[in-house]
Amino acid sequence: MNLYQVNTPSEHKKIISKVIKPFSDRAAIHDEEGSFPFQNLADLKSVGYPSLTVPKKYGGQGLNLSEWLPLQEMIAQADGSTALSIGWHIGIISQLNDKKTWPTPVLEHLYQDIVQNGAILNAAATEPETGSPTRGGKPTTTAKKVDDGWLLSGRKSFTSMAPALDYILITATMPDDRVGQFLLHKSDKGVRIEETWNTIAMRGTASHDLYLDDVVICADHLVDIVVPGQKSPAGWLLHIPACYLGIAQAAQSFALSYASTYSPNSLPGPIKDLPTIQTKIGENEAALMQARYFLYGVAAKWDRATDEERLEMQGELGAAKYHVVNAAVEIVDRAMRVVGAQSLFKEHPLQRYYRDVRAGLHNPPMDDMTLLKLASEAFLQIEDVN
The missing domain is CATH 2.40.110.10 (Butyryl-CoA Dehydrogenase, subunit A, domain 2)
Structure with missing residues (x-):
């Protein structure tokens, strides 16, 4: 079964959950070798993933932001590199549908190649x-x-x-x-x-x-x-925080599993019974919950907004990326504190999550630019009141 044959978000997730099962094991290999996960991309192509945001009238699936971002988060839980990579393609195609500035023959040829052959763009x-x-x-x-x-x-x-x-x-x-x-x-x-x-x-x-x-x-x-440096608000860039949110969830899941099974002989049971461990796990759950509400709330607003309303969303989009990525960094750090020194061993994925999640700090928009934008908007509101 592929993504063309289903219509609901739960069905989409069910298909992706099957596709990504081998991604985690491959991620360790590609991280060690510094190689590209060609098989992961082939698996995603086999279910029609590259055409997620191609308009339906061109043979694609036409998913909106709220529909495809959760799939990106799922892929990132298995392999952050694969999620970030394919996210650029899915997002850019989504943006093309909104902008409608390309010569029609060029755009139609690109869509056709994506739908028929799984062509990839970045x-x-x-x-x-x-x-x-x-x-x-x-x-x-x-x-x-x-x-x-x-x-x-x-x-x-x-x-x-x-x-x-x-x-x-x-x-x-x-x-x-x-x-x-x-x-x-x-x-x-x-x-x-x-x-x-x-x-x-x-x-x-x-x-x-x-x-x-x-x-x-x-x-x-x-x-x-x-115009360099002058970017219109771009909802599709939320694929970036979705990716790092997925990595954070993977770290939390590993910490939960580890804490549930590791039982040193100094304790009567596993370390999950310790209040300090439960506190860190709880802090991570709260942070994940907050990040998801923020990310998917902004995505839903983008989907509902008119073109004019979207022009006013630059601050919210930047704030979503700022909050989610920085929260993801903290979540991975806490997960490593739960696991302890074992988190530094290359045989465990936490050390990879720790390295990968920090890359989000260097994806656009940068934190300083987002904070300056939010400050500027806040001062404008004060001026309007006065």
Whole structure:
């Protein structure tokens, strides 16, 4: 059975729960090797996962944010790297449905490839010279007009899923100093991946460097014009906190299992009976509950909101990511305190959760930008009252 054959959230979850069963064991291997989980992606493709947010009129499943975010959290409980990776694809496709700025033939061809072949897309916007594009740096990657389209040259970093991508959405500075978004295919001559990803966290995302060596693409593959640092509110980016919430839940589940079974001879029973252990477990449960209410409450509001109302949600979206990710970091830390020194052993997944969850602090939007945005909105409210 695949996702096309069911209609309810519970049915979606049932299918995903079966698909992700082997992901946890594979996660340890990919973390150790720094390799990409191709089999995980193949398993997700086998049930139609890449088409979750493709509109129904194009053959996709057309799920809204509240429907697909819980599936991302489930995948993250099994393997954070896989969840974060496929989340970029699902989210970007979701955003395309909202923006409707691309040339129709290009967009329809992309949708068709996703639905029929499970094609995978991600964006590559970060560059070593500019840092995070959310900070407003202009790309050093260039786009020059040529007779048959555009000539692209440059280098991108943090290209998640690099070995598995079919399409890559890149930003480049044009001759008139505007910044364009261009759609590339991995088969375009001059597209090259250099395997540079060697971090301690999210090792399975294979976020290698992308090189564009005089890549020529068709004129209509200039799909959008963007302004660096000026981002409209994007509900799809909630896939980021959903991922780290899933990792936090995995850590809590491990701590619960460990505390229920570990019984040192200094105690009459397992450590779960100790008040200090119960307090930490309870604190984690409260934090998980609060994070879910916040995350899925904002997601539901996004789904209900008009285009005009969504323009006012930048602060809430950023606050959801800020709260959930920082809560996830604290939850994993407390889970490790429950387990004790055993949490540092490589044979246990907690040490991987600890490393992976910290990557969320460096995904957009950054904490400082969110807090400045919230402060600015608060001061504006005071000015309006006065």
